[in-house]
Amino acid sequence: MYKRRARLLFVHPLDREKARQASEIATQLGQDWLESRGTCYADHIGNLDSTGNRDWADLVIHLGALPAGALPLAPHAQLRCWQLTEDSDWPARLSHKIQGVIGGLRLLARLDAGNDAFGEDPHQK
Secondary structure (H helix, E strand, O other): OOOOOEEEEEEEOOOHHHHHHHHHHHHHHHOOOEEEEEEEHHHHHHOHHHHOHHHHOOEEEEEOOOOOOOOOOOOOOEEEEEOOOOOOOHHHHHHHHHHHHHHHHHHHHHHHOOOOOOOOOHHHO
């Protein structure tokens, strides 16, 4: 069983407000499953020591095309890139992607707890 909530860091290439909005949506949808923060690329690169984001995050979600330089990650962190068009439907598409992450966390928790989420295992007969 997982001991703590997953930690998601949303990084936007330029817009700190979009990253903050993504973090708020994630918290609203999955506060029992995750913690989230938002930052822009320049803040993440320039303030790794002061914010602690590098070592804090389990999953870094870059909102947009990845920059040419490497995004510094902790050894345990994973990186995903969500290239979503920023229009009026952006929050709905983002919510859908976040729901997918939450669904994956729920599945892992069920499997970790010993509950077979898929019914009887045919290999155990």
